[in-house]
Amino acid sequence: MKATKVYKRIKRYRFIYLMLLPVVAYFLVFSYYPLALGIFNSFRQVKILGGSKFIGLENYHNIIKNPLYLRALSNSIIVGAGTFALQFLWGLTIAILLNEIKSKIVKSAIQTATFIPYLLSWAVVGGLWITILSPTGMINGFLKIIQGDSFRPIVFMSEPAFAREIMIFTGAWKGAGYYAALFLAAIVTIDQNIYEAASIDGASRWKQIIHITIPNIASTMKVVALLAAMGVLRNFDQIFMMANSSILDKVQNLLYLIYNDGIIQFKIGPATAAATLVLLATMIISFTVRRLLRYDDSYRD
Amino acid sequence: MKLRKLFTLLVFTAMLSGLLVGCKGKTEDQGSQTTGTTNETKTEENKKEPEENKVAEETNETGGTVRIMMNVTGGKDEDEMKLFQDALSEATGLTIEIEKPASDYNAVLMQKLNGGEQYDLIYINMGDYMNLIDQEALLDITDRVKASDILTGNVDEKEWADITVDGKIYAGFNKKEVHRVVALNKNMLENVGIDYKTIDPSLDGYYQVFKKLKEASTDPEFYPFNAIISETWDLQPWMAAQGLKGGVVIDSDGKKYVPFASDEAAPVWEWFKKLYDEELLDPASFVDKTKDMRAKMGAASQKNAVTVDWAAWVGLHNANALAGGVTPDTYEIVSLPGVKTPDGSYMLAKGGASLFAVPANAQNVDGAIKVLEYFATQEGGELLSVGIEGHDYTVENGKYVLTEIGEAHACDHGAPFPIYKDFKHPVGYNPGVDEAVSYGEYASIELPIPNEGDYKAICGKWGIQIIKGEISALDGLAKMREELVSMGVTDK
Numbered sequence: 001m002k003a004t005k006v007y008k009r010i011k012r013y014r015f016i017y018l019m020l021l022p023v024v025a026y027f028l029v030f031s032y033y034p035l036a037l038g039i040f041n042s043f044r045q046v047k048i049l050g051g052s053k054f055i056g057l058e059n060y061h062n063i064i065k066n067p068l069y070l071r072a073l074s075n076s077i078i079v080g081a082g083t084f085a086l087q088f089l090w091g092l093t094i095a096i097l098l099n100e101i102k103s104k105i106v107k108s109a110i111q112t113a114t115f116i117p118y119l120l121s122w123a124v125v126g127g128l129w130i131t132i133l134s135p136t137g138m139i140n141g142f143l144k145i146i147q148g149d150s151f152r153p154i155v156f157m158s159e160p161a162f163a164r165e166i167m168i169f170t171g172a173w174k175g176a177g178y179y180a181a182l183f184l185a186a187i188v189t190i191d192q193n194i195y196e197a198a199s200i201d202g203a204s205r206w207k208q209i210i211h212i213t214i215p216n217i218a219s220t221m222k223v224v225a226l227l228a229a230m231g232v233l234r235n236f237d238q239i240f241m242m243a244n245s246s247i248l249d250k251v252q253n254l255l256y257l258i259y260n261d262g263i264i265q266f267k268i269g270p271a272t273a274a275a276t277l278v279l280l281a282t283m284i285i286s287f288t289v290r291r292l293l294r295y296d297d298s299y300r301d
Numbered sequence: 302m303k304l305r306k307l308f309t310l311l312v313f314t315a316m317l318s319g320l321l322v323g324c325k326g327k328t329e330d331q332g333s334q335t336t337g338t339t340n341e342t343k344t345e346e347n348k349k350e351p352e353e354n355k356v357a358e359e360t361n362e363t364g365g366t367v368r369i370m371m372n373v374t375g376g377k378d379e380d381e382m383k384l385f386q387d388a389l390s391e392a393t394g395l396t397i398e399i400e401k402p403a404s405d406y407n408a409v410l411m412q413k414l415n416g417g418e419q420y421d422l423i424y425i426n427m428g429d430y431m432n433l434i435d436q437e438a439l440l441d442i443t444d445r446v447k448a449s450d451i452l453t454g455n456v457d458e459k460e461w462a463d464i465t466v467d468g469k470i471y472a473g474f475n476k477k478e479v480h481r482v483v484a485l486n487k488n489m490l491e492n493v494g495i496d497y498k499t500i501d502p503s504l505d506g507y508y509q510v511f512k513k514l515k516e517a518s519t520d521p522e523f524y525p526f527n528a529i530i531s532e533t534w535d536l537q538p539w540m541a542a543q544g545l546k547g548g549v550v551i552d553s554d555g556k557k558y559v560p561f562a563s564d565e566a567a568p569v570w571e572w573f574k575k576l577y578d579e580e581l582l583d584p585a586s587f588v589d590k591t592k593d594m595r596a597k598m599g600a601a602s603q604k605n606a607v608t609v610d611w612a613a614w615v616g617l618h619n620a621n622a623l624a625g626g627v628t629p630d631t632y633e634i635v636s637l638p639g640v641k642t643p644d645g646s647y648m649l650a651k652g653g654a655s656l657f658a659v660p661a662n663a664q665n666v667d668g669a670i671k672v673l674e675y676f677a678t679q680e681g682g683e684l685l686s687v688g689i690e691g692h693d694y695t696v697e698n699g700k701y702v703l704t705e706i707g708e709a710h711a712c713d714h715g716a717p718f719p720i721y722k723d724f725k726h727p728v729g730y731n732p733g734v735d736e737a738v739s740y741g742e743y744a745s746i747e748l749p750i751p752n753e754g755d756y757k758a759i760c761g762k763w764g765i766q767i768i769k770g771e772i773s774a775l776d777g778l779a780k781m782r783e784e785l786v787s788m789g790v791t792d793k
Contacts, residue, residue: 048414049438049661068788135584136522149521152580158531158587158765244588245531245761263408265751266432268415 035279038272046268059273069257069274073281076253079164079239080232083171088224090172091179096209098180099187111184114177122174126241129170133157163247171238179224186220187213222293229289233278254278366396367668370413370423372406373655374475374685374715375399381706384689385714392684393675395668414438419662421669427653427749430464430472435751439471440659440666446470451674457722463746464654472658473673476685476716477724479612480651480744481535482636482737484598486606493517502641504542504572507607511581514606524583526576527594527605530768531587533760535609536561538639540569541648548650548747549756549791556792557750561760562781567774570767577768587765600625600632611652612636612738613717616731620711629732636737647743654746682719686712687728694728701727755788 010017042059046052063069094114101107117125132138135153144151156162190213198208236255243251254274262271290296376382382401390397400420402409410423425433433439446452446461453461456474464472485497493513500506511525518525528536537547545560552558560566576582583605585593595614597604600622618634638647657676659669675681687694693707693714703712711717712728718738730738750756763781766772772780785791 046415047438048411048433048436050417051437130588134588153584155584155587245758246587246765248758248762260754263411264428264432264754266411266429266436266438268411 039276041268042273042276044269048266059269062270063274072252072254072257075251076233079167080235082168084228086168086172087175087179090176092183094180095183095187098184114180117174118178122237122241125174130157158246160247160250163250167251182224183217186217190216222295226289226295230282230286232285233282365665365668366398367421367665367672368398370410370420371399371401372424375401377710384692388684388689393671419664420660421663421665422657423660425658426655428753430656431749431751434466434471438661440661440663441469442659443470445670449674451677455677455721472656474720475655475657477718477720478652478654479718480649480741481609482612482740483538483639484608484610484615484634484636487633487635489606497635504640515581523604525581526607527583528586529589529591530764531761532757535650537648537650538609541642542640543569544642549750558791558793559785562778562785564778570774573768600627615737616734619733620731634733638740638743649744651744651746653749677720679721682721682724685714685716685719688714752790756790759784
């Protein structure tokens with residue numbers, strides 16, 4: 001009886017299902033098949049030209065007991081979470097300030113200037129910041145003006161003490177404009193009557209921001225936070241471009257190690273095992289953040 | 302209603318066909334990425350291939366199609382790559398198909414091999430060579446090499462020894478690897494009254510030179526010496542003072558160790574520290590890459606006066622300066638073999654080979670060997686260096702004349718120094734190269750290891766801390782050794 005119902009429903013909507021088929025096929029071929037193959041390979045000792053054999057959880061065991069991967073996990077989380085937090089606040093600040101600007105030209109100019117870094121690749125942004133932070137770069141130039149000729153340039157990019165901070169700052173600098181655009185899009189949809197009413201009641205501009213603007217963009221903030229949580233462990237380009245041996249211990253992350261194992265050393269088994277663990281960790285982080293934000297509740301409301 | 306159904310069906314058909322185009326067969330997919338030939342032609346050739354190979358086997362004649370996965374070598378753009386492919390096909394009598402990914406060569410190569418693509422030759426470096434042998438992904442061609450008069454006669458025996466792993470050879474050569482030398486700005490030295498040929502070949506001798514250069518300069522951004530310390534590239538001419546060899550070395554007990562991490566290396570690391578403390582060593586050497594170092598050494602910048610670089614780069618600096626209208630009386634880079642060893646010789650580092658290996662699933666091994674043989678001849682060397690006749694150069698009255706394109710390509714189509722041991726460069730090397738190459742007798746390769754990246758990063762990290770004075774030389778070296786062992790780079 002139930003099967004007949006399902007059959008009837010499929011028959012009824014057959015053209016819609018037919019329309020869906022290419023999309024489903026696309027994801028099966030280009031996303032889920034490689035994903036399944038990767039997970040399958042993570043249980044095998046893979047040889048690049050075949051002749052692989054099943055080795056159970058050995059790859060996973062090797063990854064988990066490898067101190068490099070544990071350190072990389074810690075680096076990934078610290079740099080990823082730090083970048084997200086700073087980028088979030090930075091983007092929010094830009095959006096709120098942009099909303100206060102009355103001149104359309106100035107507003108557009110600032111929005112464009114803050115958004116441009118997001119459009120540039122890490123090859124460009126990394127090179128730019130390496131130059132700015134170099135011994136002959138802008139930061140050392142300022143320090144020299146302040147401290148005089150006796151000042152000895154600081155090689156910021158070789159200082160482990162600054163390494164994570166530099167990655168967090170440059171990461172946030174690159175992405176803040178993007179978050180600002182998302183937040184601003186939410187801010188402009190807020191009903192202006194609420195601000196007018198608050199104004200009549202004597203609420204200051206600051207109070208309006210705290211009690212009207214921020215609560216009204218909470219749902220956008222939740223989406224941004226969830227998307228960011230899914231990307232915490234996925235930072236590769238920045239570290240690949242900006243890291244060097246002096247600071248590698250502080251910033252080397254999971255994807256960097258996976259690249260090294262999988263692409264440089266052709267160790268497909270360990271690399272796919274590590275990638276599967278990253279996938280699992282990302283899922284756990286995403287579900288945790290989702291639960292903490294009460295993401296589903298807000299959409300049910 | 303019928304119209305709606307028809308429309309839906311049409312849209313579906315269009316989307317499905319689009320998807321199927323993306324998933325088309327491997328043969329066609331390979332063809333679409335192959336340089337210069339039409340898909341139709343390639344499909345036909347691929348169909349013919351097994352038959353042709355069979356014929357070749359039966360008649361002992363080499364023919365058929367040779368598929369090459371290439372990086373660095375060949376044409377500089379797609380059009381020139383087509384010409385290169387045609388020239389190689391014509392010279393070998395084979396049908397050559399070349400694939401050259403625009404970027405991410407290693408990732409593409411790994412994915413293609415893992416996906417079952419079949420190539421007859423793949424371009425790899427020495428690190429990849431070791432990793433692929435470990436994966437049993439390369440074919441043992443030792444017997445074929447030994448049976449070839451060209452490969453044994455035209456290539457120095459020492460070159461083969463360098464790529465022999467457990468008595469087996471899995472590849473032929475893309476080019477002859479030269480060595481790195483100490484490159485010096487001759488004019489800056491002359492300005493402080495130093496004839497480079499009279500420099501005392503000791504650490505103290507070079508220290509005095511750096512000091513004079515620094516004192517004479519009014520540029521606050523000028524540092525006499527630069528090196529890529531973060532990657533341990535290249536400290537060999539200085540470590541020679543203690544007779545220490547770069548990279549990993551195997552001792553008499555069969556144990557691997559890094560001489561630069563031994564206590565004997567402490568005086569050289571302390572010498573680097575002295576240079577850093579006295580602002581003779583560019584502080585950017587902790588983060589600089591080779592391109593940064595070369596830019597600072599170039600005629601347009603001249604922020605450094607002494608570096609260690611490839612012999613070819615001595616010539617490139619001079620050639621670039623000449624191309625920019627800077628004459629040798631204002632800028633000229635010359636070379637020296639560095640510091641003398643305790644036994645009065647020198648030690649220089651030779652580059653790890655760049656190779657064309659035969660994958661274990663190659664279909665036309667005879668063809669692949671024929672290509673390797675061609676690369677080891679005078680004609681093959683000319684194609685890999687000067688380039689393609691009629692495009693990069695013309696021959697006028699027996700003399701090679703570079704075209705404008707050839708000038709721009711600077712006699713480098715993958716092998717500025719071809720592997721043929723008696724190669725006569727038809728155009729001549731850039732100014733300064735002959736002198737730099739003459740120090741080749743002091744050069745040797747480092748032991749190829751699969752985890753070379755770890756070796757460089759660990760030595761660089763602790764070396765920088767020693768130089769900055771954050772840790773004493775002996776403590777830093779002890780930590781360096783400890784980490785090298787923990788990462789499986791060394792045994793002691």
